[in-house]
Amino acid sequence: NYQLLTPEGEQGVIISATPGLNATYIGAGPTEPTFFAHTFELPAELWAKATQAGQHLAISSIIHPPPVSVPPTIKSRSRINWYLADRDVAQRYPGSRAILLDQAGFVRETSTANLFAVRDGRILTAPADTVLPGICRQFTIHFARELGYEVCEMNMTTDDLLQAQELFTTSTPYCLLGVSRLNSASAGLQFPGPVTEKLIQAWNELIGVNVHEQLREIARRRSG
Incomplete structure (x- = not known):
């Protein structure tokens, strides 16, 4: 997503891992961990x-x-x-x-x-x-x-x-x-x-x- 960043901006990156899908919603059976990442423009005004x-x-x-x-x-x-x-x-x-x-x-x-x-x-x-x-x-x-x-x-x-x-x-x-x-x-x-x-x-x-x-x-x- 770097091409979406404005010239004055900075990006944050969040990398997450979860145990996988919830059996309550998908039923019984094995699940695999889920890994994903997302980016966001750093809200510098907060600091x-x-x-x-x-x-x-x-x-x-x-x-x-x-x-x-x-x-x-x-x-x-x-x-x-x-x-x-x-x-x-x-x-x-x-x-x-x-x-x-x-x-x-x-x-x-x-x-x-x-x-x-x-x-x-x-x-x-x-x-x-x-x-x-x-x-x-x-x-x-x-x-x-x-x-x-x-x-x-x-x-x-x-x-x-x-x-x-x-x-x-x-x-x-x-x-x-x-x-x-x-x-x-x-x-x-x-x-x-x-x-x-x-x-x-x-x-x-x-x-x-x-x-x-x-x-x-x-x-x-x-x-x-």
Whole structure:
């Protein structure tokens, strides 16, 4: 579908696998897995404003899916848990996306991204086996260690978030994006913080473009 892409656009690609057809609809008998892919034009306007103003996050009362029910390391297209978490925080903190805690109260990830906190010079993030181990997460950890930062994969608490000097998330559309507000407060959070800025620069150098400027330009052109 590349020929359908506008000159100013970027495409996303989704590759999916299912167990196959549902016996309820086709009757008894063996089924084969189904594999398919689809593309879409990246809606840069969803993140463009946050590249300059920062994103707003809030801790949801909806918990992270228990690992005994859904393995946290898989990318599931069943998004009901994340939808409910986002709806929960939107009612209390309009314009915010959800941070999910697990059953023990440890910080896991947001509804769409991996989450990092910068506290007292260290970069904290949830252990890889408790969240979706995103590619952008892995690259960001590599960049941070190359820059000399201590990266701790650990069971973060809400206190780690509340006492953090910086928060940022990682996800494919924007690589890395800083947070300017947690719950209803921005006090104590630096945006963009020095660690966040250095890591964004590392991403820009790897890709060869200014990722956030590109998102803003695509968003401007898409808006017409």
